[in-house]
């Protein structure tokens with residue numbers, strides 16, 4: 435019985451941590467990316483050339499971005515300022531981007 439209780443607690447906590455990470459990622463992209471990119475499940479990007487994040491996540495695995503986020507995104511981003519995030523922040527942004535995959 436106790437093992438089930440322990441499992442239940444672990445699962446509840448990890449769900450909570452996952453959700454918190456997505457929320458942190460959302461705050462980071464709101465602050466740093468949203469003036470050019472559409473960051474949500476709908477709406478056009480403020481800067482027409484910047485792809486909406488929900489389109490970016492369909493184009494390639496967002497995990498590939500993790501390194502770029504830490505080392506500085508420069509990839510063909512002429513108009514985009516260079517960003518560097520610490521690894522925790524990068525993971526939070528990835529978690530947020532993954533949460534957009536539900537979009538059609």
Ligand code: HEC
Pocket residue numbers: 463466467468469470471481483484485490499507509510511512513514515517
């Ligand atoms: C000043 C405007 C601007 C800001 C701010 C900005 N971007 Fe971009 N981003 C662009 C533009 C424009 C493109 C389209 C690529 C190009 O042609 O330069 C782009 C493309 C991208 C792509 C797709 C790259 C590819 O190879 O398809 C990713 C991923 C991306 N941005 C992530 C981010 C993230 C994460 C942030 C916030 C940390 C951010 N961008 C902030 C302008 C911006």
